[in-house]
Amino acid sequence: MRLLATDLACIRGGREVFAGLSFTISAGQALVVLGPNGVGKSSLLRLLAGLVRRTGGNVILEGGDPELSVPEQAHYLGHQDSLKPALTVRENLNFWVQMLGAHAPSADSPSIDQALTTVGLGSIIDLPAGYLSAGQRRRLSIARLVTIKRPIWLLDEPTTALDTGSQAMLAQLMSEHLKDGGVLLAAAHGPIGLEAPAELRLGSTTQHTPGNGHL
Amino acid sequence: MNTLSALLVRDIRLAMRVGGGAVIGVLFFLIVVTLIPFAIGPDLGLLARIGPAILWLGALLASLLALDRLIAADYEDGSLDLLLMARMPIEIVVAVKAFAHWLTTGLPLVVATPVLGLLLNLDPQATAAVALTLLVGTPALTFIGLIGAALAVALRRGGLLLAVLVLPLTIPVLIFGVAAANAAITGPMSFGAPFSILCALTLMSLVIGPVAAGAALRQGME
Numbered sequence: 033m034r035l036l037a038t039d040l041a042c043i044r045g046g047r048e049v050f051a052g053l054s055f056t057i058s059a060g061q062a063l064v065v066l067g068p069n070g071v072g073k074s075s076l077l078r079l080l081a082g083l084v085r086r087t088g089g090n091v092i093l094e095g096g097d098p099e100l101s102v103p104e105q106a107h108y109l110g111h112q113d114s115l116k117p118a119l120t121v122r123e124n125l126n127f128w129v130q131m132l133g134a135h136a137p138s139a140d141s142p143s144i145d146q147a148l149t150t151v152g153l154g155s156i157i158d159l160p161a162g163y164l165s166a167g168q169r170r171r172l173s174i175a176r177l178v179t180i181k182r183p184i185w186l187l188d189e190p191t192t193a194l195d196t197g198s199q200a201m202l203a204q205l206m207s208e209h210l211k212d213g214g215v216l217l218a219a220a221h222g223p224i225g226l227e228a229p230a231e232l233r234l235g236s237t238t239q240h241t242p243g244n245g246h247l
Numbered sequence: 248m249n250t251l252s253a254l255l256v257r258d259i260r261l262a263m264r265v266g267g268g269a270v271i272g273v274l275f276f277l278i279v280v281t282l283i284p285f286a287i288g289p290d291l292g293l294l295a296r297i298g299p300a301i302l303w304l305g306a307l308l309a310s311l312l313a314l315d316r317l318i319a320a321d322y323e324d325g326s327l328d329l330l331l332m333a334r335m336p337i338e339i340v341v342a343v344k345a346f347a348h349w350l351t352t353g354l355p356l357v358v359a360t361p362v363l364g365l366l367l368n369l370d371p372q373a374t375a376a377v378a379l380t381l382l383v384g385t386p387a388l389t390f391i392g393l394i395g396a397a398l399a400v401a402l403r404r405g406g407l408l409l410a411v412l413v414l415p416l417t418i419p420v421l422i423f424g425v426a427a428a429n430a431a432i433t434g435p436m437s438f439g440a441p442f443s444i445l446c447a448l449t450l451m452s453l454v455i456g457p458v459a460a461g462a463a464l465r466q467g468m469e
Contacts, residue, residue, distance in 0.1 A: 044469055083328050085468050103332045112325025118264040119257070130253035131333050 033059040033095035033183060035102075035215045041088030042075050049075045051088065055232055059095070062206065062216040062226050067234035073219035074111075076234070077186045080217065081108040093215075096183060106184035107177045111192070113169040117162030121153055124161050125175055133180045147179040148172075151201065166193040171201075178205055185209060187218040191225070199225055250335055251343050258347035269355040272309045276356050279305040280363045291368045298367035299377045299428035303421055305363070306356045306381055307414075310388045313352050315409045317344060317396040318464075327400070331464070338461035345393040345456065353385035369432075376431035376438070380445060384424040387449040390456030391416045397460035401467025420448050 034056060041051040049072035057063050065073045078084040080091060082103030091102050115124050125144050148154050151171040156164075161172065170193045177185060185206070191199050203225025210216060210226075218224055262269065283301045284294060318341070321327040330340050357378055364374030395413035399405055426441035 078328075081328070081332060083331060083468055100334065104334045106332065108328060108332060110325055110328060112323075112328070114325040114329050116257075116261055116324070116326070118261055123257075123260070127253055127257045128329065131250055131335075132329060 033093065033213060033215065035184060035217075036092045036094060037080070037089065038091075039089035040076070040079065040086065040091070042072065042079050042084060043087045044075060044084065050234060053089070053234075057215045057217065057230075059213040059215060060210045062210060062218065062229035063232055064224065064226075064229045065217065065219045065232045065234060066221075071234045073234060074188050077108065077188050077217065077219055078110070080184075081106055081186050083108070093184065102184070105182050106186055107180070107182045109173055109177065109185070109187045109190055111188060113173045115161045115164075115169055115172060118160060120158050120160055121148065121164070121172055122157045124172060125179065128176050129179050132176070132182075142179060144175075144179060147175040150178060150205070151175045152198065167195060167198060170194055171198055174202060174205065177209075183214050185214060185216045185218075187216070187224075189219055189221070191220070191222070250333065251339070254340065254343045255347050258344055259351055262347070262351035269351050272312055272352045273355045273359045275312055276305045276309040276359060277363065279308055280366060284366065295368045295370075295373070296433075298364065298369045298373065299380075299432065300425050301367060302360060302363060302377050302381070303384075303425050303428070306360075306385060307388060307417060307421060309356055310353055310385060311392065311410055311413060313348070314389075314392040314396050314413065315399060315406050317348050317393065318400045318460075319396070319405060322400045327464075331468075336461065337464055338457045341393060341397065341460045341464070342390075342453075342457035345389050345460075348393075349386050349389040353389050356385060357382045373428070373432040377428045380424045380428045380442065383442070383449055384420050384445055387420045387445075387452040388417055390449075390452040391420070393456045394459045394463065397463040397467075401463045403467075420445065420452075423448060 036056050038054045040053040042049040053076070055063065065076060067073055075084055079086055080102065082101065093102050093105055096102075096105050114128070119127070122144060125148065129144060142150065145154070145157065148157055151174050153168060153171055153175065161169065164172065174190075190202060194202060206216060206224070206226055280301055287293060318327065321330060331337055333340065360378040360381055361374050364377065369377065392413045394416070395409045398412060399409045402408070423441045423445040426436070427438055427445055430436040430441055431438045
């Protein structure tokens with residue numbers, strides 16, 4: 033499986049955010065998008081998630097499900113947690129699992145309770161999400177990535193609001209995802225806990241610095 | 248199917264728990280309808296004559312009340328992003344949301360109509376006619392409102408823009424809703440003709456509303 037992006041261009045609010053951006057991520061590889069604020073890291077992730085219109089270029093997932101578009105095979109973890117304060121922790125996760133999950137769930141995907149235990153919310157399953165702290169809300173969103181199997185993970189500053197223990201937990205989940213042959217793209221300002229991921233530096237000069245993989 | 252029922256259940260549950268939707272809408276409907284007799288005085292004949300129109304206007308305004316939360320709430324907390332990434336066309340997603348919205352705001356108005364009919368000196372037959380036209384017509388109000396709700400999100404404008412956009416589009420529904428109710432009460436026109444047109448308007452809005460709202464949301468992606 034390979035995620036191929038060729039010649040991507042994005043215009044937002046009449047301003048060109050980036051153009052001519054190409055990269056390849058192979059199965060089991062992570063690509064960290066770096067760059068100063070406002071350079072288009074989030075725009076790139078949202079573009080790949082199909083939430084921002086692509087003004088040029090192409091995105092293909094080789095070896096993916098030919099019936100599905102790239103966004104339909106991707107998980108997006110943005111700045112917002114997509115949680116309803118009035119629903120309990122379990123109801124929130126359960127809704128997204130039913131909404132985003134495959135029609136026939138695979139046998140190896142964890143149950144909702146298992147996923148919530150993995151992210152450390154096992155003891156507050158029936159608490160309304162409105163009472164959660166920012167870090168707990170983040171972890172509940174992360175539980176979504178674990179419960180529903182989608183091969184592409186698009187993470188926008190995933191470590192925000194997480195304590196060190198949760199960051200280690202997230203790093204563990206990310207390496208498991210990569211070990212299963214998934215693809216991961218993360219926007220970050222600092223290390224996200226993966227060992228030597230490939231880097232894509234957005235900015236005045238759009239260059240790639242290959243890490244351990246080829247780009 | 249499982250996906251759609253999950254969305255339907257979630258939206259209904261949210262409307263019930265947040266405690267806005269149904270109760271507020273019905274209370275607003277009650278207040279609008281109660282104000283009219285105070286404004287025009289205790290003329291029972293006049294009240295009975297304009298009763299259907301008042302009930303329809305009240306329902307129209309009440310159904311507008313919760314409309315701006317229909318899509319904006321999901322947009323603000325990021326849920327809309329994920330709904331767009333579901334393996335389900337956004338048109339169907341918004342149609343289900345609108346149906347849930349009608350069940351929690353439109354249907355209670357229909358249920359409340361017989362009680363409010365008493366306030367306007369409507370006899371049981373007239374009240375039944377108004378309730379029937381509202382039952383058929385309120386889905387049209389919701390699904391036309393859906394277009395406005397999606398546009399308000401796509402254009403990043405809230406509240407009042409929605410009312411300005413939606414109210415003119417609801418005029419045909421209002422005309423034929425009131426005409427059908429009046430025909431049933433006073434005649435001489437037959438009830439069937441305006442009622443059939445009302446049904447047609449509703450069926451059209453059920454198709455056009457989700458498609459237009461989906462197009463607005465896609466267009467607004469930025």
